[in-house]
Amino acid sequence: MQEKFTPPFSGELLSKRKKLRRELLESGADFIDKRIAILGGSTTHDIKDALELFLLHHGIRCTFYESEYAQYWQDAMFPNPELEAFRPDIIYIHTSNRNISRYPLLSECAEEVDALLEAEFAKFSGMWDRLRQVYACPVIQNNFEYPFWRLLGNRDAADFHGRVHFLTRLNLRFAQYSQENDSFFINDVNYLSASYGLEQWSDPFYWHMYKYALALPAIPYLAHSVANIIKSLYGKNKKAFALDLDNTLWGGIVGDDGAENLQVGQETSMGQVYSEFQEYIKAHKQLGVILNVVSKNETENAMAGLNRPDMTLKPDDFIMIKANWEPKSQNIIDIAHTLSLLPESFVFVDDNPAEREIVRQQIPNAAVPEIGEQPERYIRAIDRMGYFEVTQLSGDDAARNEMYQQNAARSRAEVSFADYGEYLQSLGMQAEIQAFAPMYLSRIAQLTNKSNQFNLTTRRFTQAEIEAVAQDDRYITLYGKLVDRFGDNGVVSVAIGEILQKPEGSLCDITLWLMSCRVLKRDMEFAMMDELVRQCQTRGISRIVGHYYPTAKNAMVKDFYTAEGFTLDCEDEQGNRSYHLDIPSDYPPKNRYIAVNHAGEACGSVTSILSKEETINDKRDRV
Structure with a gap:
């Protein structure tokens, strides 16, 4: 089942929605129940269906309120007995650049364009303020994808008349509002559309035929992104990495090749790839993600590799290092027990498909990204999954690694007392x-x-x-x-x-x-x-x-x-x-x-x- 919710997404997510929904509901998962209102500026039915599947996959069972076509603003701004009776836990506003009231004209001066921008922002911010006042629940709002045509060509990004420039400024205003208001979150459609491919994302066929603001094949990517925000809000993020070493954090097998012959560092192109991957993993410590090693290795060899001077990740970066010949699934369970975490809290990263499959079988709810065989693809395979989606970043998050290091010290101290x-x-x-x-x-x-x-x-x-x-x-x-x-x-x-x-x-x-x-x-x-x-x-x-x-x-x-x-x-x-x-x-x-x-x-x-x-x-x- 896990592979169906891993990019690239197939058309089965929508074509076999009912079958997948039934299987997820019958999976025996410990669901939490939530009510989600979708206020749309375009057709949203398939978005709702895809979002439901992703949330069920995360253990969140939802009932939905769906606004009528393009009635998002009216549903939010005027008395709405049906929505009020629904009592949403989360409101998702699905709008796109098709919902911009008006773009700048070349005849307008800078002050007129500024006023136009402020009026557009006021339309949205006034809606968010009212939703917060009436429903007191988190609001998720799309920002804007870029237009699929540019009247001014490259100048469209720099000239205040340009649509690209106008949408960039509006996206920044949305971001500023998010920074200033708790429980308001941006679904970054601007990034999603760029990653997917703007021409494919904004294929006008789907707008004119079905009034979809994005191409039908792109809907699972949108729903995946929204679901990541929601599962983060409800504590469904992963908390820790369990990382293999050989051909995962470095190139080569340390026990066979020797620490001095591993591919890592700036001397070779492949060494640079592995160093970049280590930098990516290490950056997660800033979020409070816990780093651990699970490697089939002699401890001495593993430490020799990690102590190379050109390693980005050092032994002190890890809370626990399990380098032995025990099953990796058991090592993850042991680490989880020591750290008082659930085994399903882990993301297991290993280049070996057999090891990945064993962990999937033994720890069904742990995340096991299909990183493939090309190290340069590792970052993308993990990053696009949103395992550690950030909705709130507290001081405790940033200090979590230090806290777990301190807990390890407490455990060592405990054994010295009778x-x-x-x-x-x-x-x-x-x-x-x-x-x-x-x-x-x-x-x-x-x-x-x-x-x-x-x-x-x-x-x-x-x-x-x-x-x-x-x-x-x-x-x-x-x-x-x-x-x-x-x-x-x-x-x-x-x-x-x-x-x-x-x-x-x-x-x-x-x-x-x-x-x-x-x-x-x-x-x-x-x-x-x-x-x-x-x-x-x-x-x-x-x-x-x-x-x-x-x-x-x-x-x-x-x-x-x-x-x-x-x-x-x-x-x-x-x-x-x-x-x-x-x-x-x-x-x-x-x-x-x-x-x-x-x-x-x-x-x-x-x-x-x-x-x-x-x-x-x-x-x-x-x-």
């Missing part, structure tokens, strides 16, 4: 647990869509929804930020409790509780519970209600509430559970190892935290 409690004490942990703060709202929203394993209700929130909850007195909101002597883990836990008034008194109903798996078994869950109890007591609330809704990924928290002292009230046939805790007046705190900051002050640096901690019989020296 007593786990002494190990936790040695970490000198301090948490900042506070109500949602503006500076963390983006990260909080991101966590709600990324966390799957330690997630009791698996509810997903957009940033706009998180902002609304943060401002609503009916909710208790908590984020948890954890630092220790190895470094800052960032925001790692989120809880939302809705205050409900019942005849017997008010209670706190936990609608969301999640935690990053990288801080499991560190007492952070107890620290969060203690603070939630404290907040409830402050508000005169004596009962907390919690829920566990099982998914294919969150079995690890099945008995979480029992461990927290809650009483099970009911469980249905699907395994959905409800619990309650009647807070005793002398509630005993469960967190034993984390110093919690309640005062609204930012957590101090690791150095300052450690300076406040007592030395524990010099046990830190043993780490």
Whole structure:
């Protein structure tokens, strides 16, 4: 099935849509359900059908609202009971350069063209503002492909009268709006059409015959791009690379050819190809993508290759290096376990088709790009898939590699202690647990869509929804930020409790509780519970209600509430559970190892935290 959703896309995606849809729905995937409104400036039916397939492939099952032909602006700007009742989770506006009201005339002066541009931008920005006000959900907007003819030839790009110039300026205004407004995202049709081939993309036959703004064969590429944005918003991105070495990161086989004879670096054309590929892979660290090696090699040989002075990727760039003769699928599973990730979070890159097929069979939901046999094609094969589509880029993303390096150091430290409690004490942990703060709202929203394993209700929130909850007195909101002597883990836990008034008194109903798996078994869950109890007591609330809704990924928290002292009230046939805790007046705190900051002050640096901690019989020296 995976190959059907890998470019180049065949016509089967549309011609066999019903069969593919049925197979995807029957695949047993753990779907999340979303409502998507498509507001189109042209015919959108096949776009909707293709988008549905790509989203099902990503584990997102959707219902759709589709505007009538070219009614996108009217649907957005005027009262629309049908769309309001639909309550979209995402709105996608499919427009093209065919929807530009008017282009500049050669007789117009620069000021008149500027006014024309501002009027065109105002038409769109006013629509986006209203959609945000009425529907408070993410909006995805196409930018503009270039025109397929140029009245001024090459001058069309430079002269203010030119259509190319006009569309370039308008695209920049769209980009600026996106930078200034959260939950607004650009679907880069300008790039897609260039990559596909503008003449083929904008074939006028499809417009005049069917009122399609792009050629029918190009629709899967458009839908793939929109689906990448949506799956990123809902935490479906991949998180890590698992990379082969021989003939993947370098040319040659290090065990046979020797490290000195590998093809890499600037001396040969093929060496330059492999160096460019390494540069591409290394750049992903800036996004927080985790790099790992899985290679059938002796460790000594693998390290000799990676330590060559002309290697772009060095051993320190990788979180884990598995160079051995074990099955690569097992190595990926082992890495995933060590890093508290799901195996399906990985993108496995290997030049050997047999190894690729084994990983596909053993880890069905891992990404295995068909990179082919030409190293110069590797980048394109990976990049066009959108495995790591960026919709939000937080400081925690940029620091993720460092955080996982720190976690590896924690794991090494753990084995030096006979007593786990002494190990936790040695970490000198301090948490900042506070109500949602503006500076963390983006990260909080991101966590709600990324966390799957330690997630009791698996509810997903957009940033706009998180902002609304943060401002609503009916909710208790908590984020948890954890630092220790190895470094800052960032925001790692989120809880939302809705205050409900019942005849017997008010209670706190936990609608969301999640935690990053990288801080499991560190007492952070107890620290969060203690603070939630404290907040409830402050508000005169004596009962907390919690829920566990099982998914294919969150079995690890099945008995979480029992461990927290809650009483099970009911469980249905699907395994959905409800619990309650009647807070005793002398509630005993469960967190034993984390110093919690309640005062609204930012957590101090690791150095300052450690300076406040007592030395524990010099046990830190043993780490």
